[in-house]
Amino acid sequence: xxxxxxxxxxxxxxxxxxxxxxxxxxxxxxxxxxxxxxxxxxxxxxxxxxxxxxxxxxxxxxxxxxxxxxxxxxxxxxxxxxxxxxxxxxxxxxxxxxxxxxxxxxxxxxxxxxxxxxxxxxxxxxxxxxxxxxxxxxxxxxxxxxxxxxxxxxxxxxxxxxxxxxxxxxxxxxxxxxxxxxxxxxxxxxxxxxxxxxxxxxxxxxxxxxxxxxxxx
Amino acid sequence: xxxxxxxxxxxxxxxxxxxxxxxxxxxxxxxxxxxxxxxxxxxxxxxxxxxxxxxxxxxxxxxxxxxxxxxxxxxxxxxxxxxxxxxxxxxxxxxxxxxxxxxxxxxxxxxxxxxxxxxxxxxxxxxxxxxxxxxxxxxxxxxxxxxxxxxxxxxxxxxxxxxxxxxxxxxxxxxxxxxxxxxxxxxxxxxxxxxxxxxxxxxxxxxxxxxxxxxxxxxxx
Numbered sequence: 001x002x003x004x005x006x007x008x009x010x011x012x013x014x015x016x017x018x019x020x021x022x023x024x025x026x027x028x029x030x031x032x033x034x035x036x037x038x039x040x041x042x043x044x045x046x047x048x049x050x051x052x053x054x055x056x057x058x059x060x061x062x063x064x065x066x067x068x069x070x071x072x073x074x075x076x077x078x079x080x081x082x083x084x085x086x087x088x089x090x091x092x093x094x095x096x097x098x099x100x101x102x103x104x105x106x107x108x109x110x111x112x113x114x115x116x117x118x119x120x121x122x123x124x125x126x127x128x129x130x131x132x133x134x135x136x137x138x139x140x141x142x143x144x145x146x147x148x149x150x151x152x153x154x155x156x157x158x159x160x161x162x163x164x165x166x167x168x169x170x171x172x173x174x175x176x177x178x179x180x181x182x183x184x185x186x187x188x189x190x191x192x193x194x195x196x197x198x199x200x201x202x203x204x205x206x207x208x209x210x211x212x213x214x215x216x217x
Numbered sequence: 218x219x220x221x222x223x224x225x226x227x228x229x230x231x232x233x234x235x236x237x238x239x240x241x242x243x244x245x246x247x248x249x250x251x252x253x254x255x256x257x258x259x260x261x262x263x264x265x266x267x268x269x270x271x272x273x274x275x276x277x278x279x280x281x282x283x284x285x286x287x288x289x290x291x292x293x294x295x296x297x298x299x300x301x302x303x304x305x306x307x308x309x310x311x312x313x314x315x316x317x318x319x320x321x322x323x324x325x326x327x328x329x330x331x332x333x334x335x336x337x338x339x340x341x342x343x344x345x346x347x348x349x350x351x352x353x354x355x356x357x358x359x360x361x362x363x364x365x366x367x368x369x370x371x372x373x374x375x376x377x378x379x380x381x382x383x384x385x386x387x388x389x390x391x392x393x394x395x396x397x398x399x400x401x402x403x404x405x406x407x408x409x410x411x412x413x414x415x416x417x418x419x420x421x422x423x424x425x426x427x428x429x430x431x432x433x434x435x436x437x438x
Contacts, residue, residue, distance in 0.1 A: 065415065077408065078405060163287060163381070173287055186298060205282065205283060
């Protein structure tokens, strides 16, 4: 008599690969979009006066003080009520990108603020325009300095992307959850999932540490 | 958009939501305390190279840092079942949070400790202080100052991540919200209130941490 559960087999490879691909896709989208938005917002914050800065900061702070999972549920419910039928990938990408933006803007702002004001004065007095100063002096210096922190945020986004499963996006962890409920082999599957995240995250974190150490010297 | 907000039902369920918020705080505080104890032990093992604990510490730290929190919660909830250990949702989330907190705090403690130059130790010794006095009056106060801020952040992180309890049926703030909204179908209202409550909790924690640090460190940080 066959059991109710079917064990894990090679036929599941495609299913798992789709999950991996989806995790990678949504992470890359969130990191790219979040970084671009974070760069813009961070630059605006670093250029604006105290009050605008505080206002922008407190808005972004909401994104960092409410759990991502609540943001995902709220946003997808809200979209549903508005009457749009958005697929989970788009919903997840939007929420995850905004969440990433909140952290990235802080990183970028710190980078821009760390470039000494005398640099800007020096470049301006050499006849560079405002945007030339930004493009050739302030961006290159600050972007290089923040690379390790940027990588840190990017890595945490890859890990946080697992939460998008809650709104039904078939990323790796949700895929594995479904496999678990079918096969009842939680340990093997979860260890596999853990290894995947580890293999992506560990080398990058080592690289971040290496760059940080090299810059410190 | 013709959506009518019904806030009444949310306010009627306020006691249950607050109960959930209490569980959220409860599990995060507990996970932090246990995490600190474990992290101190692991950091000591790692710094003094006590085999095999130092290797355990290294593996622990890297796994905690390089895998998602949700994975760790699933591991505690579903994964340990394979060994015949069946944890309740509360304990599973607690175990996972303790695991991550300890993993992150080991590095915080180690960094804080190593940031104090050993010359200070020798200088204090040569002034006639005993080892206990050196640690009590010179090294630990400075170290505490340096790890205070990262520890606060870790605590806030625990509060936010305990929300993952929703996925294993724990009755903390998000789990409770999920249960209540499924009874009334006022999903949006319930989760807006939950989001607001998380925001307030986080802000209160950060505010009191800032107050305490002002008292403790008298502004010099």
